Amino acid sequence: MAKLHVTTTINGEPTEFLCDPSQSMLDVLRNSLGLTGSKEGCGTGDCGSCSITLDGRLTCSCLVLAAEVGGHEITTIEGMAQGDELHPLQQKFLEMAALQCGICTPGVLMAARSLLEKNPEPTETEVRFWLAGNLCRCTGYDKIVRAVLETAAEMRSAA
């Protein structure tokens, strides 16, 4: 089948790509556009390591058909820092060691940012339930939850 031509916006940049009708957005990000920060842990929407936002909404990119993103806005982990200035969540994850192997980290950060945009003052329980779609096998989640809560507190006091 002929490839489809898609025009979209990724991390603020106008982007065009060709894809097969069956290709996932994750596949296109990783294998066509070189944006390998989004990871494929399962391909079935269970692990969250491919998390992106689509028009601001947190989504597993493995569950989105690339052909469907025309005209929409996508943000990936590569769009989280501004130049060499890290997002406060990225900085706090480093300071509080909220990662070990780091494979889940891009997805966790995307999810956490999405949470703080909706709810700048989450409780521990709210953080835990929001991040329940992001599997991490290394950390036991402790330092991740602490880093998200601490970032939220700092972002509130800076606002």
Add this chain to the structure above:
Amino acid sequence: MNAIDNKWIGKRTIRPDGADKVTGRAGYSADHNMPGQIWGRVLRSPHPHAVIRGIDTSKAEALPGVKAVVTAKDIVDFPLDKSVMLGIQDMRWMCRNVMAREKALFHGHPVAAVAAISEEVAEAACKLIEVDYEVLPHVIEIEDAIKPDAPILHDFVRHEGKPSNIATTMVNKLGDVEAGFAQADLIIERSFKTRPVHQGYIEPHACTVSYAADGRVTIWSSSQGQFMVRAMTSLLTGIPQSNIRAIPAEIGGGFGAKTIIYLEPVAVLLAKKSGRPVKMVMSRDEVFRATGPTSGSMSTVKIGVKNDGTIVAAQGTFYLQAGGLPGSPLRGPVGCSFSPYHIENVLSVGYDVVSNRSKVAAYRAPGAPLGAYATECVLDEIAEKLGMDKLELRLKNTAKPGGKTVYGATFGAITFKETVEAIKYHPHYTAPLDKNPSKGVVRGRGVASGFWFNAGGESSAQLNITEDGNVNVTTGHPDVGGSRASIANVTAELLGIDHSRISVLIGDTSSIGFSNLTGGSRVTFASAMVVTQSAEKVIGQLKERAAKIWKIDPEAVIWDNGEARPAGPNAGQFPPLTLKDLAAKANEMGGPIGAGVQLNTTGADPGFATHCVDVEVDVDLGIVRVLRYTAAQDVGRALHPDYVEGQIQGGVVQGIGWALSEEYLYNAKGQLDNASFLDYRMPVCSDVPMIEPIMLEIPNPKHPQGVRGVGEAPIVPPLAAIANAIHDALGKRFYSLPMSPPKVLAVIDG
């Protein structure tokens, strides 16, 4: 080393690989591509047990876009009658695990592989391969595999002279158990079952390889040892190690399972045949079906005590699932189960049982959690029967320095007692627990202890001073959880310079000396040792250079706070020379500054842990929730406390999953029914509370910084600690994992 004097060791510095990992720049195994690469896929057996009578690949090879096909005949054969060992791995089993040879031994066993211009074409070609199978009856569970009339997997496996699925027996003995039990006032004997659990790393196995026209191979893949990748690929392809460069990608979790390989030799052979670089990436379904897990088990533990709580004898029998090929981690339960305790009479026996499942791989403290689960549950029952505090029972029997273990070692300085006391006096253990907070909800508290051997072994480091006076340190170990951060702290401390001036790298197999696996809780111990010795050599060089410049004796120079200073009679005679000063003069004073050390490290004393957990049981739904968790462990010296805590917290949560929700479920056809993260239920963020680690820093006297291995011990106690807590809540004991809602309800109703 006195903690108070440390500027960098023990500090929570930012890890050297951190920025790449929070921005998506870090390169994991599936993130790499090579020019001109094609894609490889694996054809897997649809049968759990079948003789492979023939494979016809002609239709697949004729499909446009297909560049190469590989079957077992392309892989080096290791005949069944002669063992060839690489570390603890027998290459007879590895070659048959990577590609089925005489038989397909489990559903999902690789039978052939194809490389083609796209994954879709490779997948389509796999379907065109015709395999002539003679389907055989299969066997999945231990209790079925050891029955006299069980389908036998391997003709060459004999037990007590007869064809059997029991591949190996391991016996560890101390004293005389019969005589020991004869002295006992109370004997408790119980049997337990656990299910296989997967290591559950989020990064599936993947590799990208090239085979050049001159026969030189480059492998990009993530593993727990690039030297293991090189050695196994060499053995399975016949390509000499000197022609293979294995580059360690960032690793997205391993937990033991990436101490062996699945794809690399297959990809190398596909690349060799096709003349094109080949990339292979497993799906999650393939990861579940054909890699790992760790063994399920069937155990019986019998412990005899005097009325005062003194343990007089202990006996353990542990049947472990090996999967389709021999090699379950018998040493774990056999050696670890009773080792926290001083017991004069012990008999510990393990059986390695093959059945039609994927071959097991190491998982964090391989096998030890299974044994501790049985032992620590029996101890809980003994304490209850004796009316003794559970920690008091453990304190009464703690292993002692100089004590002999069942696995043969004699303990040096050990610190088990301290972990028990840390829990005993902790506000968690002393806090009251409301056991009936509301209708339908009961709560309980449990404790358990655990032991892991820890390990030393081969490590290499190279420490180079850059021309501008900064530092590059290279070691040969993949960093699974922050080891580079620890090495940066050690190097900064020893050289007396700012942490930010140090880069820590992991060398590939062609750029750093041989280094054994990242596993067994050995890497921070061993790499800190070789880095320390490298730094000491470099400091020696720096002092010599300064002495040469000052024209004084090198013995009269000291290295202090990042600079060389004249000492003794010359003190104050010359202004100090900094690392930058000496680097600038390096070439005129004798050449580049740097040193490497390669060592077979020793002195890794064992690790002990004691845990305390509060659980809540919903008696209507059977759901068990962990409310509070405290884990005490002797960590020797925490070079970077965050990543030591992280090991404890991560290990505990894996243990919670093992205890409550994770299990491999096979159907009657011998196929895994839950090969996805949706159906294989690992703990998610909302399942667990904060995990409080208590790091006891009692320096290991055999290590320059006092380091003791940390990573394995935390997964040993949780299974029993949680089972004991549920007993405390419900008044009923569980003898089978996982304690999932249907089982909990069955026990409540039963």
